[in-house]
Amino acid sequence: MAMASLAFAPPKHDKLRALGIMALNGMFDEMDGVAVLRQAVADLLPGDIAIVSSFGADSSVLLHMVAEVDRALPVYFLETGKHFAETLAYVETLKAHLGLSNIRWLRPDPKDIARFDPRGDLWETDPDSCCHIRKTEPLDAELTGYGGWITGRKRYQTSERGVLPHFELTSDDRIKVNPLAYFSDTDVNAYKVAHGLPEHPLFAKGYKSIGCAPCTTIVAEGEDPRAGRWRGLNKKECGIHFDFNGAIAKPVATVEKNLFRDGAFIADPFRAWSEGDDLASVRYTHIPLKLFLENRDAVLGNPHPNGLLVSPGDRIEDAAADLGRFASIAVSFPGFNDGRGYSTARLIAERYRYQGELRAVGDVLMDQVPLMRRCGITAFVVTHAATRKALESGHLTTVNLFYQPVGVTEVPVGTRPFLRRAAEAETV
Amino acid sequence: MYRYDEFDAAFVRERTAQFSDQVNRRLAGEINEDQFRPLRLMNGLYLQLHAYMLRIAVPYGTLASRQLRMLAHIARKYDRGYGHFTTRQNIQFNWPKLRDIPEILADLASVEMHAIQTSGNCIRNITTDQFAGAAADEIVDPRPVAEILRQWSSLHPEFSYLPRKFKIAMSGGPHDRAAIRFHDIGLQAKVDDRGIVGWEVWVGGGLGRTPMIAKRINEYVPNEHLLAYLESILRVYNRYGRRDNKYKARIKILVHETGIDKIRDEVAEEFRAIANGVLTLPQAEVDRIGAYFAAPEFERVNATVDVAKERIAEPAYGEWLDRNLHPHRQPGYASVTISLKPIGGAPGDATAEQMEAVADLAERYSFDELRVTHEQNLVLPHVRVSDLREVYDALVEARLATGNAGLITDMITCPGMDFCALATARSIPIAQEISRKFSAPERQKEIGDLKIKISGCINACGHHHVGHIGILGLEKKGVENYQITIGGNATEDASVGDTLGHGFAAEEVPDAIERLIDTYIARRETPDEPFIAAFKRLGEAPFKEALYGNG
Numbered sequence: 001m002a003m004a005s006l007a008f009a010p011p012k013h014d015k016l017r018a019l020g021i022m023a024l025n026g027m028f029d030e031m032d033g034v035a036v037l038r039q040a041v042a043d044l045l046p047g048d049i050a051i052v053s054s055f056g057a058d059s060s061v062l063l064h065m066v067a068e069v070d071r072a073l074p075v076y077f078l079e080t081g082k083h084f085a086e087t088l089a090y091v092e093t094l095k096a097h098l099g100l101s102n103i104r105w106l107r108p109d110p111k112d113i114a115r116f117d118p119r120g121d122l123w124e125t126d127p128d129s130c131c132h133i134r135k136t137e138p139l140d141a142e143l144t145g146y147g148g149w150i151t152g153r154k155r156y157q158t159s160e161r162g163v164l165p166h167f168e169l170t171s172d173d174r175i176k177v178n179p180l181a182y183f184s185d186t187d188v189n190a191y192k193v194a195h196g197l198p199e200h201p202l203f204a205k206g207y208k209s210i211g212c213a214p215c216t217t218i219v220a221e222g223e224d225p226r227a228g229r230w231r232g233l234n235k236k237e238c239g240i241h242f243d244f245n246g247a248i249a250k251p252v253a254t255v256e257k258n259l260f261r262d263g264a265f266i267a268d269p270f271r272a273w274s275e276g277d278d279l280a281s282v283r284y285t286h287i288p289l290k291l292f293l294e295n296r297d298a299v300l301g302n303p304h305p306n307g308l309l310v311s312p313g314d315r316i317e318d319a320a321a322d323l324g325r326f327a328s329i330a331v332s333f334p335g336f337n338d339g340r341g342y343s344t345a346r347l348i349a350e351r352y353r354y355q356g357e358l359r360a361v362g363d364v365l366m367d368q369v370p371l372m373r374r375c376g377i378t379a380f381v382v383t384h385a386a387t388r389k390a391l392e393s394g395h396l397t398t399v400n401l402f403y404q405p406v407g408v409t410e411v412p413v414g415t416r417p418f419l420r421r422a423a424e425a426e427t428v
Numbered sequence: 429m430y431r432y433d434e435f436d437a438a439f440v441r442e443r444t445a446q447f448s449d450q451v452n453r454r455l456a457g458e459i460n461e462d463q464f465r466p467l468r469l470m471n472g473l474y475l476q477l478h479a480y481m482l483r484i485a486v487p488y489g490t491l492a493s494r495q496l497r498m499l500a501h502i503a504r505k506y507d508r509g510y511g512h513f514t515t516r517q518n519i520q521f522n523w524p525k526l527r528d529i530p531e532i533l534a535d536l537a538s539v540e541m542h543a544i545q546t547s548g549n550c551i552r553n554i555t556t557d558q559f560a561g562a563a564a565d566e567i568v569d570p571r572p573v574a575e576i577l578r579q580w581s582s583l584h585p586e587f588s589y590l591p592r593k594f595k596i597a598m599s600g601g602p603h604d605r606a607a608i609r610f611h612d613i614g615l616q617a618k619v620d621d622r623g624i625v626g627w628e629v630w631v632g633g634g635l636g637r638t639p640m641i642a643k644r645i646n647e648y649v650p651n652e653h654l655l656a657y658l659e660s661i662l663r664v665y666n667r668y669g670r671r672d673n674k675y676k677a678r679i680k681i682l683v684h685e686t687g688i689d690k691i692r693d694e695v696a697e698e699f700r701a702i703a704n705g706v707l708t709l710p711q712a713e714v715d716r717i718g719a720y721f722a723a724p725e726f727e728r729v730n731a732t733v734d735v736a737k738e739r740i741a742e743p744a745y746g747e748w749l750d751r752n753l754h755p756h757r758q759p760g761y762a763s764v765t766i767s768l769k770p771i772g773g774a775p776g777d778a779t780a781e782q783m784e785a786v787a788d789l790a791e792r793y794s795f796d797e798l799r800v801t802h803e804q805n806l807v808l809p810h811v812r813v814s815d816l817r818e819v820y821d822a823l824v825e826a827r828l829a830t831g832n833a834g835l836i837t838d839m840i841t842c843p844g845m846d847f848c849a850l851a852t853a854r855s856i857p858i859a860q861e862i863s864r865k866f867s868a869p870e871r872q873k874e875i876g877d878l879k880i881k882i883s884g885c886i887n888a889c890g891h892h893h894v895g896h897i898g899i900l901g902l903e904k905k906g907v908e909n910y911q912i913t914i915g916g917n918a919t920e921d922a923s924v925g926d927t928l929g930h931g932f933a934a935e936e937v938p939d940a941i942e943r944l945i946d947t948y949i950a951r952r953e954t955p956d957e958p959f960i961a962a963f964k965r966l967g968e969a970p971f972k973e974a975l976y977g978n979g
């Protein structure tokens with residue numbers, strides 16, 4: 001118990017400073033963001049404060065306030081390399097419109113990219129690390145130079161933020177300023193209209209909270225605006241919203257890594273279909289084959305990467321022509337002893353030559369994994385603990401000699417002579 | 429016969445290691461019984477009434493003497509000194525301990541044997557005519573192709589979790605001694621108009637709760653396309669066979685509910701997609717495997733034996749010669765059936781000593797070869813006629829010389845209540861009672877060819893549906909009750925027996941059988957008209973009257 005309490009030890013603030021910050025919080029009208037900002041920039045931390053902006057759907061409001069106070073204030077933009085083209089254009093639009101003279105683009109270290117994300121798909125498997133090298137690391141270097149920071153956070157945005165003040169003291173005695181803390185969605189929109197601010201081009205298309213392209217989805221009416229970010233992942237925050245101390249250096253969310261692929265368990269970018277999802281706009285979702293067939297046009301019109309869920313009894317033939325449109329196909333094994341998925345998998349891999357990720361979902365156990373592999377399955381969503389262990393340690397007991405040829409890539413070494421011969425003939 | 433090459437040996441070694449690991453994980457509690465069940469079943473391990481039961485594969489029923497000796501060794505060391513030969517040409521041991529299983533499997537592997545796929549919802553051991561490669565009436569020895577099918581189906585990744593078990597039987601000629609019309613797939617050798625041997629394919633036969641005679645799905649499939657064609661059937665079955673009800677999960681129900689014509693079309697469509705691919709079987713491979721099954725170096729002798737004369741000298745020997753020999757393709761030779769149906773014994777059981785005695789005989793008199801029949805007997809396939817007397821004398825010594833092959837006391841009987849957890853009634857004791865009632869050799873001879881088959885429950889492992897007389901043990905209000913069926917036939921004239929009326933109490937069964945027999949003898953046209961022919965001619969009426977009176 002004594003040990004545990006250490007974790008909750010209060011930060012060693014300068015007491016007077018802490019009291020001063022608390023007092024500041026009572027001084028400004030809730031909605032008077034500009035006054036809050038002026039106080040911070042001109043009085044509290046002159047020359048020692050900056051802002052990070054995502055140039056997203058709501059960014060224009062805070063940047064407009066910044067421009068009112070000081071057009072030369074450093075405005076950092078994290079060019080992660082993963083933004084929508086519309087966002088990059090929008091940076092220029094706002095810069096010109098508001099007359100901002102000190103926008104600084106932060107780019108990830110090319111060495112990090114080469115080392116950790118050479119194919120540019122790290123976001124797909126491990127978004128925490130992706131954010132880390134593309135956002136946290138580049139920003140971290142800059143952060144240390146300032147005594148304070150302006151954020152665009154708002155109380156209403158996510159449930160965790162219900163008690164956001166105008167001024168915050170971080171654990172390492174820096175000051176975070178949140179001029180929009182009390183703004184609601186309606187206030188933001190009203191402000192935009194009142195000041196004739198240009199919209200982010202994607203806003204009209206239903207994007208309410210815009211981050212990197214791969215990690216942003218359209219938000220449904222009435223949904224939490226940030227629900228569109230990292231949809232399907234247990235990830236809510238990027239490190240950059242956290243304190244300036246060591247915490248920021250660590251990936252924030254711990255996504256459950258249930259997907260076994262290429263020899264390791266990784267975070268699964270995909271989510272299962274759920275009731276009420278919109279076929280035309282879901283992303284990284286395995287759409288049940290039946291729904292796909294019934295709504296083929298809507299799904300094919302959906303611009304986002306999605307997957308297909310094939311359940312026992314489904315006729316994969318009916319979707320054969322469209323398989324290439326899916327980034328992942330999930331073959332469902334509702335019970336480990338339901339072997340229909342093996343036939344489905346072979347048809348997908350061998351007959352239709354599907355090249356994307358073919359994964360097994362459902363009752364995936366270590367004793368069936370070798371059979372699934374031979375049938376063309378390359379990824380496994382695993383929850384069974386012993387199976388996890390076996391896969392992680394690479395200790396699957398199996399028979400590695402095959403009498404019969406299956407699969408498109410199965411090396412026929414060790415198969416029967418006549419099969420080996422046939423395989424050679426095929427590769428000629 | 430087939431000999432493992434390095435590949436086969438390594439395969440069985442790895443499989444044994446894998447299953448040993450699974451057993452250890454089960455013993456350590458890392459997997460639960462639900463997860464272990466399909467794994468152990470696929471390795472032939474059942475949980476029976478008293479203990480685990482291990483079923484060992486005897487591929488297409490062929491054994492070498494060293495293999496039978498190893499089975500004797502296992503019976504002695506890990507079991508209670510005997511083993512039980514089954515209607516699937518396998519052998520099962522009823523009392524092994526789970527912790528001994530890895531060792532038993534290792535012992536088996538040392539003589540190229542295993543228990544792979546003797547149970548579970550996968551493709552089971554392929555069965556054939558017990559006289560394959562020896563019978564005078566066969567077109568081709570089916571065992572080379574059976575061996576190829578064994579290899580193709582071993583740990584097939586797509587077909588290891590079928591809706592239900594899947595059994596394939598093959599017959600090398602038109603005289604069906606392998607009951608191919610009562611298997612999931614039956615293959616019957618056939619010659620096309622160019623004289624090339626291929627296979628007539630039957631599908632959807634089976635016994636169990638819903639007996640069905642297979643339907644012909646293809647008149648002729650040549651060797652080269654056989655694997656692709658079978659894979660097509662299996663794929664259609666795996667995808668569309670019912671999984672909602674295990675009693676409706678066999679392919680016979682799919683064929684029945686869908687209709688053979690539609691199934692035939694679906695299989696044909698699948699076949700079109702995969703034909704001429706990697707499963708195309710080159711003749712060279714058939715020949716390579718066929719070489720293992722080349723006929724032994726028979727001597728050119730023309731010995732014959734005068735059964736009538738021998739019978740006068742020694743009736744028991746004469747009887748044995750009369751019943752237990754099968755015509756051999758090589759003059760001067762015969763195939764000998766060793767009956768595992770001694771009067772009053774448990775059908776299909778053999779002691780370790782008996783197995784060793786038979787192994788010795790095979791070595792000395794039958795080119796080291798043995799067969800297990802689906803009627804639960806053993807066969808010495810290639811015995812010189814001039815050696816018959818010596819063989820017989822040795823069998824007498826081993827108490828294996830019962831001359832009743834194909835007679836009324838040569839019954840197929842499932843384990844029933846004595847061993848089987850599913851049983852609703854005893855079956856072995858019923859067989860023993862009938863056997864005693866008809867024990868007199870003259871009486872048996874008078875009756876002639878007659879197949880009685882007994883099952884201890886509706887699952888029909890004793891094939892009662894295809895017995896000329898079938899007996900099915902049920903339970904009614906806590907009492908055993910036996911239904912009697914008549915007219916079943918497992919051969920090319922396949923038919924399923926009919927129930928003529930209410931069932932009988934256990935002690936009434938032998939008398940009821942006797943009344944049927946008496947009716948047959950009284951009504952047959954000549955002493956040569958077999959029971960099943962007489963039944964066909966006469967119809968049910970006289971037999972119904974025999975069982976239930978004319979009330």
Ligand code: SF4
Nearest residue numbers: 082127130131212215
């Ligand atoms: S938001 Fe997505 S793409 Fe952008 S840095 Fe984070 S994980 Fe990578």
Ligand code: SF4
Nearest residue numbers: 842848851884885889
């Ligand atoms: S027929 Fe019934 S009692 Fe007999 S072996 Fe089969 S399941 Fe057991």
